[in-house]
């Protein structure tokens with residue numbers, strides 16, 4: 320694979336969380352607050368879903384969505400992706416970063432320790448880890464239901480332990496408003512985006 324020169328980021332925010340915890344909602348909120356000039360959302364699942372959809376003649380946009388369409392293929396996509404990660408743990412990380420020029424990267428869907436290790440190795444010092452949390456009751460209200468083989472597997476549990484999170488965002492209805500919870504993170508991103516040193 321041709322290596323593409325990637326602009327060095329000044330800050331990488333690696334988000335993880337269970338299905339329907341609100342990873343996309345929270346990262347979209349941050350992206351809207353910071354603006355597309357200084358930050359970009361990277362989805363590790365996007366290059367996976369694109370290739371998977373191409374190989375199986377499926378609708379890539381639907382796989383990117385939050386509806387039931389992707390759930391039909393989730394288990395097979397997980398297995399398909401894990402076969403590739405076994406050969407090259409950074410395969411999807413490298414693809415997701417291609418072409419990004421903004422100084423602040425928001426990775427919305429880290430799932431495995433290998434994801435964290437890849438970014439921490441490639442970009443030591445720039446990487447922060449954030450966990451989005453919501454109660455199972457809240458997640459059920461958003462359409463989640465426990466699925467054996469999915470919710471008890473690495474894809475959903477790989478970052479449950481062994482990670483010192485820099486921030487934990489509580490994303491239930493009765494939680495502190497996101498704007499307040501994210502204040503320090505947003506200030507750090509704006510400061511890093513404006514700084515010279517990477």
Ligand SMILES: Nc1ncnc2c1ncn2[C@@H]1O[C@H](COP(=O)(O)OP(=O)(O)O)[C@@H](O)[C@H]1O
Nearest residue numbers: 336337338339340341342343344345385461490
């Ligand atoms: N704080 C929130 N307020 C309102 N709706 C939310 C909130 N967090 C998540 N949602 C909604 O819940 C659903 C699941 O959120 P999403 O970000 O897609 O979860 P994940 O990416 O973790 O699976 C989406 O419809 C989203 O709009």
Ligand SMILES: C[C@@](O)(CCOP(=O)(O)OP(=O)(O)O)CC(=O)O
Nearest residue numbers: 337338339364367396397400428474
């Ligand atoms: C095969 C996957 O990449 C599918 C991920 O799809 P989404 O990122 O859409 O999942 P949620 O937003 O948490 O519902 C998971 C993996 O193990 O790589």
